[in-house]
Amino acid sequence: MIRIIFRRGLVIMSCWFITAYNIYGQSSKLxxxxxxxxxxxxxxxxxxxxxxxxKTKEYSLTNAAKGYLPQINLSGQVSYQSDVxxxxxxxPNVDIPSISKDQYKLYGEVSQPLTDLFTVKHQKELIYANTAVEEQKIEVELYKLKERINQFYFGILLIDAQLIQAEILKKDIRSGMNKNDVAIANGTALKSSADVLQAELLKADQRTIELKAIRKGYADMLSLFVNQPVDENTILEKPYITSLTPEINRPELKLFEIQKKTFDVQNKLIDTKMLPRFNLFFQGGYGRPALNMLNNNFDLYYIGGVRLTWNISSFYTQKQEKQILNLNQNALDVQKETFLFNTNLTLKQQNSEISKLEELIQTDQDIVLLRENITLSAQNQLAYGTxxxxxxxxxxxxxxxxxxNLIVHKIQLLMAQYNFKTTSGN
Structure with a gap:
């Protein structure tokens, strides 16, 4: 029995594609x-x-790389002090000069950071990580397009199948009209019965008009998304699902992993803030007094060496900064856990829907087989006027x-399977 139903299903599907080819013509676009x-x-x-x-990443990396270059500062100062x-x-016989209370200084300093090179390295890592997060967010938003495409695509498939079935209905009505004409000729049916069949044929035509209008609405929406013309000559290929994998492989999971990496880099930056800073420096200037405090004349001077700076106050906030970072990591883990929970829940619901539709299709096939036999018998009875x-x-x-019902359930099953595939990310 299953083999008979399967073969009949293949025959029906073949008829659908043949009819669709005849309806849309050889110039149709697939x-x-x-x-x-x-x-x-x-x-x-x-x-x-x-x-x-x-572009943003490129500019940010360029700016961060400037941290490797020597830092140049220019400063000037004019002051007057109450005492010197x-x-x-x-x-005796020694003139000790006195220093002027108005003093002037103009100098420049070139310093080359040494330990800041580690900070620059981590800043670059953070730029890469943040850019990867933003790019993955875009991928997540783009993935959501699949759900909308599914609605339009399978909506059109359903309408196309209903249009083909509408043509089959018209064919059955016309066959009944032929049988009824025989009965009228034999005097076993009234002439008014032909009007009844003609009215039903017109109703079937109206149904075709309505279905085409609905299809055009779906096609226009799909056309906007794919940026290509989708019209009555466009044939949508019916997809096939070979297997469904419950394993979740959504782009959101990759986003969570990338966000975790940013926390690792931020933790490195917090540790780097605690290190002492060493840099080489060279300072040259012109002023009064210069380095010789006993010389009250304007003079050039320079000084160079190694400088150490250590911001001890960073220890005040280090612990709290790491706790905040840890809380953010925990919040991200909760978001991931919630996402997986909701996704698994949706997959279970979709799997139940798939099982239900598969059972309905089996019953539909049996019902169609019985209804076809009943209609065929009714055509013969109509010819004899019984x-x-x-x-x-x-x-x-x-x-x-x-x-x-069979058409709707088959398309609904296919859509449910693709929704399952979209939800799981496979």
Whole structure:
């Protein structure tokens, strides 16, 4: 029985594709769901943010690298002081000059950091890490496009299948009209029964018009995302799922891992702040007095050496800064745990939906088989006048409804499977 149903399903699907080919013609354009994913990502405005991030990273790294270069400072000072240093002795025939209370100084200093090189290294690491975080955030947002593409893509697939079924319904009604004409010719049916069938055929035409209008709405939305024309001549290839993997491989997980790396770099920077700073320096200037305090004339001077600075106050905040960093890491772990919980919950719900639809499809196939036999028998009865046109239409609509249910459930199953695939990230 399963093999018979499977073979019948293949025949039905083959008929759908053959009919679709005849409807849309050889000039039709084929579009796949994977192509829609790629086109949507490449055309989404947010993708431009990657180039901006690259430029920002480039400028930030260039600025950070300036920390390797010697630092140059220019300073000047004019002062007047209430008193100056004096030699408290007097010697015969010796003129001890006195220093002026107005003093002038203009000097420049060149210093080359030594231990700050480690700080520059960690700053560069942090720039790389922060850029990677922002880029991954973009990937997370782009991944969400798949959910929207799924809605439009499978919506169009469902409409296309319903359009094909509408043509099959029209064919059944026309077949009934032919049988009814035979019954009218034999005097076993009233001429008004032909009007009933003609009215049903017009209703089927109206249904086709409505379905095409709905399809156009889906196609217009999909066209905006993929930046390509999607119209009545565009055929969407029906995708197939080989297997579903419950393992979660979403871009959000990679984002969490990258954010963890930024915490590691920040921790290094906190430790670096505690180190003493050594640098080489050279200072040269012009002023009064210069280095010789007993010379009250303007003079040039220079001084060079090694300088040590150590900001001891950094110890006051080190512990608190690391605690804050640790709290942020814990908060990130909670976010990841919450994401995994919600995603697993969604996957369980989607898996239940898939199982339900698979069972419904098996039942639908049995119902369609029975309804087809009933309609075929009703056509013969209509020709002999043993049933009315209303009876025939009742059987025809029941078969059509059974086929519609099968079509809807098959597309819903495929969409549920792709939603499962999108949710898991595989």
């Amino acid at each position: 579009l796949t769901i994977d192509a829609c994913y790629q086109l949507a990502e490449s055309n989404y405005p947010l993708i431009k943010q990657h180039a901006l991030l690259d 240093t004096q030699v408290p002795i007097s010697l 049933i009315t046109t209303n009876d025939y239409l009742t059987y025809t609509h029941a078969e059509d409804q059974a086929k519609q």
